[in-house]
Amino acid sequence: MENLINALSFGGILSDGALEYVAGFFEAKIYNPGDHFLSIGKRSNRIGFVDEGIFRAYTVGGDVEEATKYFIRKNQFAVEIESFYENEPSSSAIQAVTQSKTLVIQRRTWHRLCEEVPKLYILTKSLTEAALLNKIKDNEFLHFGSAKDKYLEFINRYPNLAVKVPQQYIASYLQITPQSLSRIRRELA
Incomplete structure (x- = not known):
């Protein structure tokens, strides 16, 4: 409360x-x-x-x-x-x-x-x-940059969400495919 x-x-x-x-x-x-x-x-x-x-x-x-x-x-x-x-x-x-x-x-x-x-x-x-x-x-960054740029900005703004939210919801929010998000995450690992 x-x-x-x-x-x-x-x-x-x-x-x-x-x-x-x-x-x-x-x-x-x-x-x-x-x-x-x-x-x-x-x-x-x-x-x-x-x-x-x-x-x-x-x-x-x-x-x-x-x-x-x-x-x-x-x-x-x-x-x-x-x-x-x-x-x-x-x-x-x-x-x-x-x-x-x-x-x-x-x-x-x-x-x-x-x-x-x-x-x-x-x-x-x-x-x-x-x-x-x-x-x-919060949504301004979704309209500019590459898929990778959007994901990097997302994890910068919302590090807690990036680890707790299922990948398909993050991809949907970023307006990219889950496959693109998987590829980006692999590149960054």
Whole structure:
């Protein structure tokens, strides 16, 4: 719960009492590798805070191949924002990559808390903006350079992910084939 409270302390928007109150509504849930926090076509009806582990957000392309959009790491929130706000079926999925402990709150509870604790709405917007900016910055390197350059930048930015995430998810995220990634890893070994 300490990591969640630290994350909710972002920007100093909520008082200590409000932090404890809001955090009290989250429930711990364990996800095994392959378990879905959110499936494609389902409504995003909860927010997860990753206390331990790694998730990936992915979509399925026209050729039925999965494309990893980004990874959700420790101390980050797992939510498909568009589906959560619009209450529409999600075009993306969120899946555990490693054994993960997540603190979860239901959408209706979160909205009720936003009414009870008005500054929670401000915090939500601030966290959403920060997450969006981080995703943009995180993904910038994917559009430039060779496959090898992308992989080297990935392991530089995310050394923990490079050793814990299965190769096919890394390749998908880097927009290269698993075979290319295997070749690059062999060259670098």
